[in-house]
Amino acid sequence: MNIHIKKGHNLKIAGSPSKDMSVVSVGETIKIHPLEFPGVKPKLLVKLNESVIKGQPVFLDKNHPEIQFTAPVSGAVIDITFGERRRLEAVTLKVEKNNEVNTFTSYSAEDISTLERGTVINALCKSGLWPCLRQRPFSKIANPEKAPKVIFISTQSSAPFAPQLDVIIKSMDTESLQAGISVLNTLSAGKVHLVTPKESSQELFNHLKGVELHTFSGPHPAGNVGVHISKIDPIAHKDDVVWYLSLQDVYRFGAFFLQGKVDFTKIITVGGTEAKSSQHFSLTQGTIISEFAKPASKSREIRYVSGDVLSGRIVEKDTAVGFYDETVTLLPDSFQREFMGWIAPGFNKYSLSKTFISKLLPKKDIAFHTAMKGNERAIVPIGAIEKVVPLHVLPTLLIKSIIAKDIETMEQLGIYECSPEDFALCSFVDASKMDISGIIQDGLDYAEVEG
Amino acid sequence: MKILRNILDKIEPHFLGNGKYHKLYPLYEMADTFLFTPSDKTKNGPHVRDAIDIKRVMSFVVIAMLPALLFGIYNIGRQIDSSGDIFTTFLAGLPVVLPIILVSYTVGGFWEMLFAVTRKHEINEGFLVTGMLIPLVMPPTIPLWMVAVATSFGVVIGKEIFGGTGYNIFNPALVARAFIFFAYPGAISGDAVWAIAKNREGFIDGISQATPLLQASAEQGVQALELIKGQFSWWDMFYGFIPGSIGETSTLAIIIGGLFLLFTGIGNWRIMAGTLLGMVLTAKLTNIFAVAVSSENPMLYLPAEYHFVMGGFAFGMVFMATDPVSASQTDKGRWMYGILIGFMCVIIRSINPAYPEGMMLAILFANAFAPLIDYFVMKSHIKQRVKRFAA
Numbered sequence: 001m002n003i004h005i006k007k008g009h010n011l012k013i014a015g016s017p018s019k020d021m022s023v024v025s026v027g028e029t030i031k032i033h034p035l036e037f038p039g040v041k042p043k044l045l046v047k048l049n050e051s052v053i054k055g056q057p058v059f060l061d062k063n064h065p066e067i068q069f070t071a072p073v074s075g076a077v078i079d080i081t082f083g084e085r086r087r088l089e090a091v092t093l094k095v096e097k098n099n100e101v102n103t104f105t106s107y108s109a110e111d112i113s114t115l116e117r118g119t120v121i122n123a124l125c126k127s128g129l130w131p132c133l134r135q136r137p138f139s140k141i142a143n144p145e146k147a148p149k150v151i152f153i154s155t156q157s158s159a160p161f162a163p164q165l166d167v168i169i170k171s172m173d174t175e176s177l178q179a180g181i182s183v184l185n186t187l188s189a190g191k192v193h194l195v196t197p198k199e200s201s202q203e204l205f206n207h208l209k210g211v212e213l214h215t216f217s218g219p220h221p222a223g224n225v226g227v228h229i230s231k232i233d234p235i236a237h238k239d240d241v242v243w244y245l246s247l248q249d250v251y252r253f254g255a256f257f258l259q260g261k262v263d264f265t266k267i268i269t270v271g272g273t274e275a276k277s278s279q280h281f282s283l284t285q286g287t288i289i290s291e292f293a294k295p296a297s298k299s300r301e302i303r304y305v306s307g308d309v310l311s312g313r314i315v316e317k318d319t320a321v322g323f324y325d326e327t328v329t330l331l332p333d334s335f336q337r338e339f340m341g342w343i344a345p346g347f348n349k350y351s352l353s354k355t356f357i358s359k360l361l362p363k364k365d366i367a368f369h370t371a372m373k374g375n376e377r378a379i380v381p382i383g384a385i386e387k388v389v390p391l392h393v394l395p396t397l398l399i400k401s402i403i404a405k406d407i408e409t410m411e412q413l414g415i416y417e418c419s420p421e422d423f424a425l426c427s428f429v430d431a432s433k434m435d436i437s438g439i440i441q442d443g444l445d446y447a448e449v450e451g
Numbered sequence: 452m453k454i455l456r457n458i459l460d461k462i463e464p465h466f467l468g469n470g471k472y473h474k475l476y477p478l479y480e481m482a483d484t485f486l487f488t489p490s491d492k493t494k495n496g497p498h499v500r501d502a503i504d505i506k507r508v509m510s511f512v513v514i515a516m517l518p519a520l521l522f523g524i525y526n527i528g529r530q531i532d533s534s535g536d537i538f539t540t541f542l543a544g545l546p547v548v549l550p551i552i553l554v555s556y557t558v559g560g561f562w563e564m565l566f567a568v569t570r571k572h573e574i575n576e577g578f579l580v581t582g583m584l585i586p587l588v589m590p591p592t593i594p595l596w597m598v599a600v601a602t603s604f605g606v607v608i609g610k611e612i613f614g615g616t617g618y619n620i621f622n623p624a625l626v627a628r629a630f631i632f633f634a635y636p637g638a639i640s641g642d643a644v645w646a647i648a649k650n651r652e653g654f655i656d657g658i659s660q661a662t663p664l665l666q667a668s669a670e671q672g673v674q675a676l677e678l679i680k681g682q683f684s685w686w687d688m689f690y691g692f693i694p695g696s697i698g699e700t701s702t703l704a705i706i707i708g709g710l711f712l713l714f715t716g717i718g719n720w721r722i723m724a725g726t727l728l729g730m731v732l733t734a735k736l737t738n739i740f741a742v743a744v745s746s747e748n749p750m751l752y753l754p755a756e757y758h759f760v761m762g763g764f765a766f767g768m769v770f771m772a773t774d775p776v777s778a779s780q781t782d783k784g785r786w787m788y789g790i791l792i793g794f795m796c797v798i799i800r801s802i803n804p805a806y807p808e809g810m811m812l813a814i815l816f817a818n819a820f821a822p823l824i825d826y827f828v829m830k831s832h833i834k835q836r837v838k839r840f841a842a
Contacts, residue, residue, distance in 0.1 A: 013499065236840040303498060311496040331498055339452050341488035342506035349502035354715045355511055356502060372491035374504020375484060375573055378617025381780045382508065383719055392836065396780045397829055412833045420496075428497040431508050432617075437496060 002198055003231045005218030007390040009352060009425055011160050013309060014365035015330075017269040019167050021280040022292075026073055030286030031320040032058055032091045034069070035083075036313075037131060039140045042069075042088045044080065051076045055102030055127060055262045058091055066121075067141060070128025072264035072285040074100050090319070093286070102127075106260030109175060113182040113210075117147075120186045124253070127262045131323065132249035133187075136226065136235055136242045137416035138448055148243040150190040150233050153181075153211070155247040156197050158223030159308035159421075161271030161327050165200045165247075167280050168267050172251050178208055180254030185210045188243065195228045220310075221390065226422040230391045235417045238451050246326065268321060272309070273367040274302045274330035283321070290317040293328045303333035303370050310424035311437065332369040341373075352429045353384065377432040385436065388425035391417055395426060399436060402443035407450050415443050415451075459483055477567035481574045509576040511717050513583050515708035516770060520587060522704040523697040524548045527591050530646050530694070531655060547591050547647065547655060548697055554595050556582040558602045566611045577616030577623075577776075581606065584624035584770060587698025588763065588811070590644040592657035593631070597638055601627040621818045622777045628811055640806060641665075646694035660694045664762040664800065664808055667753060674752040688760040699766040702759065709769035718773040721782060725789020726768040731755040732790075733797040750801040764796060767810035777818045784821070784828040791824075792817045 034042035041062040046052055052075065057068040075093035083089040104127055107115065121144045124130040133142040142148070156165040184192045191212050194205060198217040205213055214232065216222045225244045229235060235242060248266050256262055264285040271278045276294040283292060295302050305312040306322040309329045313322065321328055338344065346356030350366045381396045389395050393414045401409040420437035427436040459482070465472050466479040483489075484506070493500060525537070528544030535543070559582045567574045585602055605627025610619040631639045638644060642661040650656045663683045667675035683693055691701025699705075712718025734755035741751035758764055772778065772792050779788035792813045799809030806812075 011499075234839060305496075305498055307496070309496075309498050312498070314495065314498070329498070333492065337456065337487035337490055339487060340485070341502075342485075342504060343510055346502060351502040353501065353503045353717075355507055355717070368499035370492045370498050371500065372489055372493055373500045373502050374506065375480075375489050375491065377505045377573075377575065378615065380505060380508065380577075380617055380775050382717055382775045383782070383785075384503075384716070386782065392839065394781055394829065394832055397825065409829075412836070413829070414836060424497050428499070429501045429503075431501075431503045431505050433500065433504060435495070 001214050001232070003195070003214060003216040003218075003222070003228060005216065005222035005227060005390045007386075008158075008219035008221055008388055009429075010158070010219045011309070011368075011428075012350070012363055012365045013160050014367045015161070015272040015275060015278050016365070017161055017163075017271045017278040017280060019164055019280065021167060021170075021267070021282060022277075024281050024283035024287060024292045026095050026284050027288060027291045028095060029078070029288065030073055030075070030093050030095060030284065031288060032069065032071070032093070032286055033320060033323075034059055034088045034091075036323055037061075037069075037141055038138075039063070040067075044088060044091070046077050046091070048077055048080055051096065052093065053098075053100040053102055054264075055104075057126075057128065059088065061141070064141075064143070066125045066144065067130050068125055068128055069131060070102070070262065072128075072262075074098055101261050104256070104260045104262075107257050109179055109182070109258065112179050112257050113185065115183075115186050117186050120183055120257075123257070124183075127256055129249070129253060129256060129262060132252065133243050133245050134324075136229060136244065136419065137238060137240075138444055139419050142243045143241075146239075146241055148188050148190065148241045150242055151184050151188050151192045152225050152228055152232075152242060152244040153184075153192065153194040153247055153250050154223065154225040154228065154244060155195060156200070156223055157308065157326065158197075158216075158220040159310055159327070160220075161269050161278070161308060161329060162223070163267055163269045163280060163326050165197060168248060169204050171267070171282075172204065174204060174207065176254035176258060177204070177247075177251050178254065179258050180250035180252070181208055181211050183253045183257055184250065191233075193228070193232055194247075195223075195225075195232075197223065218390075221422050221425065224419075224422050226417070226419045227390050230417055234392070237411070238416055238447070240416070246324075248326070266326070268326045268328060270328045270330070272305075272330035274300065274332050275328075285323065286320045288318055289315065289321055289328055293317070293330060295330060301333040303331045305329040305331065309368070310428065311421040332367070335369040335371045352387070353431070372433055374431065374433045376434060379434065380432055382431065384429045384431065385426040388429055389423065391422060393418065395423070395436075398443075399434075399439050402439050402446070405446060407447060410443055410447055411451055415440075415447050418444070420444075455486060459486065474568055477572065477574050478564060506576045508717055509579045511715055512580045512712065512770070515711045515718070516583050516587060516698065518704035518707045519698040519701060519766065519770075520548075520583070522691055522701040523587065523699075526691055526693075526700055527647065527697065529692070530591075530648055532649065548586065550595055551586040551589060551593065551598050551697070552583070554598045555585045555602050558599045559585070559606045562603060562606045562611065566615065570615075572615070575616035577610070578606065580774075581610070581623045581627075584622075585627050587766070587770075588624060588628050588696050589631075590639055590657075590696055591647050592644045593638060597631060597635060600634075601631045604630040617776055619776055620822075621815055622771055622774045625771060625811055625815050625818075629815060632806075632811070640808075645696075662695050662762065662808075663688055663693055667757075667761070668750045668800075670749060671747045673749050675749040676752065676754070676757070678749055685757065685760060688757075696763065696766075699763045702765045705765040705769050709765075712769065712773065718769065719775065719778070719785055721785040722773050722778055722789040723768055725786040726772050726793045726796075727759075727789075729790035729793020730758055730764065730768075730797055731793070733794045734758050737797060737801050748801060753801075758797060758800070762800070762808045763810040767792070767796070767814050771810075771814050772817070777821065779821045779824045779828070781825050781828040781832075783831075784824045787824050787828075788817050788821055791820060 609623035609626030795813035
């Protein structure tokens with residue numbers, strides 16, 4: 001089935017990554033940031049100066065002690081940082097260049113599909129690969145105790161600067177990918193859906209078994225897994241759980257079961273006008289951002305974003321690339337205040353509204369900076385946000401019900417189908433400059449507790 | 452520019468934290484962001500933003516009203532002295548209209564600032580629109596003190612007690628007009644307030660001249676078109692060479708503003724289309740009904756294209772009904788809300804003999820119903836959602 005999306009927008013932002021790929025070798029240190037896993041209460045399993053080997057657990061989740069988070073490389077713990085209220089913020093490993101690896105049981109391709117669900121969960125949890133699997137509603141690590149109705153594999157994000165599928169699949173072999181899908185099939189009695197961009201080559205996927213293929217087309221957020229779920233098998237209520245993961249993780253699962261070793265390398269992109277080289281990189285999870293995302297200029301203020309420009313997080317350049325992020329974006333973080341911009345004709349302004357002359361001029365990619373370009377105001381619903389949400393929801397009423405903490409209406413209007421990333425374009429276009437993604441997140445947090 | 456920026460940056464500390472004038476921060480903020488785009492950076496995703504903001508939205512509505520305003524001034528100048536060229540005629544109208552606008556903006560601005568300072572929020576740009584809407588729906592003979600009182604009522608009772616722009620239930624400008632209509636009916640109804648001329652002493656004063664709507668409803672047993680025959684042609688009313696509220700007479704000028712709002716996407720096309728549709732359908736029905744029962748009521752015979760160019764219909768449709776805050780906020784709701792306005796406008800015009808101008812009350816009525824309309828749209832949406840999961 002092809003999912004065609006009409007509501008949405010592809011941001012014409014300068015700094016798109018090329019299809020070139022460089023391999024980033026592991027640097028001196030790598031970092032692990034427990035805070036990036038929502039809802040996880042970390043319990044540290046290592047001590048300062050202790051040596052760990054690749055695949056050895058570093059911490060676990062107190063709420064689900066079976067879920068372990070393992071070291072992506074071998075090394076010595078040289079720093080443990082705590083934040084406010086002694087929250088575990090980061091574990092830094094000094095990389096040791098030995099070939100020691102925590103090994104697990106390996107299986108043949110045929111054996112994998114006959115494995116028990118419990119065996120698979122156990123292996124994934126021990127290896128530290130389990131956190132790759134997330135669930136909707138709430139976009140947090142999948143709960144192994146609950147089986148999902150279906151599993152979604154997303155192959156390419158439609159967000160700006162996302163890695164290109166044809167670059168990612170160059171290094172993939174069908175055998176490992178098929179193994180990964182077989183692993184997913186042992187986890188759920190329901191279907192496994194794999195959604196690719198319509199224009200991409202289907203060659204690699206056509207022969208896969210145990211998976212239903214879909215394509216998507218149209219503007220962002222057409223590639224968001226939330227949109228795919230909404231169109232293929234929507235989430236009806238809080239306990240209607242769907243799992244999802246990225247194609248790279250499926251491949252990782254497959255390779256792990258075939259070889260018995262964890263591999264934490266992944267392909268990401270660096271993009272943005274402030275990036276020296278906007279391109280694809282292959283690197284190990286935990287690699288420090290400044291080691292590969294070099295700035296184009298040393299003198300300017302730069303914002304480092306782990307994730308895409310619409311829904312990524314602001315990070316320091318000495319933190320590791322986000323566990324779930326496949327893009328790092330570098331944006332100019334300073335700008336000139338323009339004289340009476342609110343009434344200027346706007347020959348070079350980027351807007352989805354038709355209130356700037358630039359709307360009549362040929363479109364070119366814009367070098368965006370981080371200006372808010374307005375002040376926060378109350379909702380003035382001119383109908384702009386409705387044009388960028390392809391979900392089956394009434395955005396303005398949903399937002400109002402969240403602000404009013406009206407849990408019943410929130411649920412009826414489909415809060416469980418929503419994820420902040422699907423509403424990022426709403427925040428982008430909103431003239432009142434409201435943090436609509438943040439409101440959706442608040443709604444989800446509230447509904448998780450009260451719903 | 453640089454000098455101005457430096458001055459602003461230099462005085463900013465006085466308005467922050469423990470600065471001497473920290474209570475007046477909203478005023479500083481208004482001047483600062485009026486002169487320069489804000490310095491605020493995005494704090495989280497999306498890290499980049501669309502260039503539009505509420506200042507631009509609101510000022511574009513004001514721009515859209517300019518043709519109606521300019522024509523209104525010209526039309527009043529023409530009533531006073533039509534002997535000169537366009538420019539001198541326009542200048543003749545200026546002394547009548549400009550004071551009304553100044554009073555509306557000054558008084559409204561005062562309340563806006565007072566509430567901003569006491570409530571410690573930023574000054575809302577919504578008043579830019581209200582401050583222009585109020586003069587445009589006033590008759591040229593309106594006493595300035597009445598404009599001041601009505602503006603105060605509209606801004607304070609119509610908007611600020613609900614929490615300011617974005618929270619109000621009714622369109623503040625219409626609240627202001629309704630206030631005058633109920634408190635000082637003599638100043639805004641009847642046949643002596645809608646046109647002005649120089650009297651014998653050379654002063655400008657109101658003269659007795661009925662608006663087309665008043666004329667069309669003047670006599671029972673005669674059809675509306677017969678009553679205005681010879682006095683107002685359709686084209687007169689379309690161009691706007693008729694007595695009436697300052698900005699409401701020229702349907703052409705309003706359409707130009709309306710097209711601007713539609714093109715820029717700031718005025719909702721569903722509301723405008725719904726209002727037009729509701730009016731046309733209801734007028735057709737009243738026409739058929741009037742003929743069928745041989746009604747004595749002249750207004751029941753008035754064709755839709757005349758409803759369109761008479762009174763405040765076009766102005767209300769383009770500038771009042773489309774106020775996004777007091778209108779319905781769902782796409783389906785916007786259609787229903789518009790249709791309700793069109794329907795109510797014709798009904799009030801036809802059935803209410805005391806007050807032939809129905810648009811103001813029709814929109815206020817629909818404002819009150821907008822949340823209910825949205826509630827029904829939401830209920831049917833929820834039903835659809837449930838069906839979607841059952842399938």
